[in-house]
Amino acid sequence: DKNKDYVVAExxxxxxxxxxxxxxxxxxxxPEETSKQSKFSSIGSQFxxxxxxxxxxxxxxxxxxxxCVKPNTVLQPGIFENFNVLNQLRCGGVLEAIRISxxxxxxxxxxxxxxDRFGMLAPDVLDGYIL
Known part of the structure; x- marks a missing residue:
């Protein structure tokens, strides 16, 4: 029988x-089964x-x-390639997901x-704000 691969209780x-x-x-x-349905639990029913x-x-x-988005193709810090980043966001569905959201x-x-939640990522920016 299809999808009737039983797991032995032992x-x-x-x-x-x-x-x-x-x-x-x-x-x-x-769980203990009290019905006459079956002593075995099929793989399909367990799934x-x-x-x-x-x-x-x-x-x-x-x-x-x-x-995660690669800011540049040369993988060097301080370089940001707008076209490549935008293309990654577009191809990854991020822009569409944001629009729908x-x-x-x-x-x-x-x-x-x-x-409060993200300020720790840029503490120098927090200096000008009082929480």
Whole structure:
């Protein structure tokens, strides 16, 4: 049967009891089944459960993304090539993502919140501002 590759309960218990935390976390203990449905859990159903758990975890987070951009082709400090940077941002979808984000989900933070969060990156700029 398609997607009916079953995990043997003994194997599941053995891997769950592993001293390696990574392996043990990959194979959490199976809940006790009281129905006649099946003694085994298929790989497909386990994947579905794990995917649902992942989606629940992701829905409780506030994601932040970092996109690295090369400022120049010679990889030297202090050189900034406008055309290459703009091209990277355009090809990476960053400009379109910003446009969509601003149109549908604008982020509004006060200047003070911005300085409080990112001011440590440019402390010389903070000298003129009182928080």
């Amino acid at each position: 194997h599941q218990a053995l891997l769950c009891a592993s001293k390696c935390t990574f392996v043990a976390n990959l194979f959490p203990p199976l 579905k459960q794990q995917l649902q758990s992942l989606m629940e975890t992701l829905s409780t987070t506030e994601p932040h993304y970092i996109r 601003c149109a549908g989900y604008p982020t509004k933070r006060t200047f003070e919140e911005f300085l």
